[in-house]
Amino acid sequence: EAGVAQSPRYKIIEKRQSVAFWCNPISGHATLYWYQQILGQGPKLLIQFQNNGVVDDSQLPKDRFSAERLKGVDSTLKIQPAKLEDSAVYLCASSIGEGGWSYEQYFGPGTRLTVT
Amino acid sequence: GNSVTQMEGPVTLSEEAFLTINCTYTATGYPSLFWYVQYPGEGLQLLLKATKADDKGSNKGFEATYRKETTSFHLEKGSVQVSDSAVYFCALILVQGAQKLVFGQGTRLTINP
Numbered sequence A: 001e002a003g004v005a006q007s008p009r010y011k012i013i014e015k016r017q018s019v020a021f022w023c024n025p026i027s028g029h030a031t032l033y034w035y036q037q038i039l040g041q042g043p044k045l046l047i048q049f050q051n052n053g054v055v056d057d058s059q060l061p062k063d064r065f066s067a068e069r070l071k072g073v074d075s076t077l078k079i080q081p082a083k084l085e086d087s088a089v090y091l092c093a094s095s096i097g098e099g100g101w102s103y104e105q106y107f108g109p110g111t112r113l114t115v116t
Numbered sequence B: 001g002n003s004v005t006q007m008e009g010p011v012t013l014s015e016e017a018f019l020t021i022n023c024t025y026t027a028t029g030y031p032s033l034f035w036y037v038q039y040p041g042e043g044l045q046l047l048l049k050a051t052k053a054d055d056k057g058s059n060k061g062f063e064a065t066y067r068k069e070t071t072s073f074h075l076e077k078g079s080v081q082v083s084d085s086a087v088y089f090c091a092l093i094l095v096q097g098a099q100k101l102v103f104g105q106g107t108r109l110t111i112n113p
Helices: none
Strands: A005-007 A010-013 A019-024 A031-037 A044-050 A053-056 A065-068 A075-079 A088-095 A111-115 B003-006 B011-014 B019-021 B023-026 B031-038 B045-050 B056-059 B062-065 B075-077 B086-094 B107-112
Touching: A005 A088, A010 A019, A019 A088, A019 A111, A031 A075, A044 A065, A044 A075, A075 A088, B003 B086, B011 B019, B019 B107, B023 B031, B023 B086, B031 B062, B045 B062
Parallel strands: A010 A111, B011 B107
Antiparallel strands: A005 A019, A019 A075, A031 A044, A031 A088, A044 A053, A065 A075, A088 A111, B003 B023, B019 B075, B031 B045, B031 B086, B045 B056, B056 B062, B062 B075, B086 B107
């Protein structure tokens, strides 16, 4: 079974530029998550989708971050414009159902973003 | 609020040593508890979990017991191997309410041969 795919794996941009990350979850997984992992910290949930609807985006900085999950499969996360403090690893995860305590989340390898 | 605190790293041990990584939590409700592991160049993987008090999660020789009285979920392994070198994250999720994973800051473990 293929795992969660993410691209690109690495990205370097200058501040005020825009960037987009792509995630392809495990086939059949209804729930998709985007996390931000700043160096030395644990991952922090940015947004959670159930199929193509948003379940939780309370920690997403909506003035510069946006995410979509068209057709309930792939997802993209965009930052526009980027700030230095956005330098982090962006993780995508998926699970069969909603309710993380009962359904294991499977993580992709992440995209390491460096903003200079 | 809900939070997880792990022991400071990095931790360096010799092969076959005994490992303990401490984890304590604060939760407004009744959480399930997890340990995730991140090997170099790979994504986070679930290592073990426990969903109620006094449950013991175990996998690959690692164990952790859900201690409600001390709000702890310490990770242990009796004899570590070089291949256990990784970053370990303790995490919780509430069974009720906002069901989002809350992670600790991670503990980097290096095992020397």
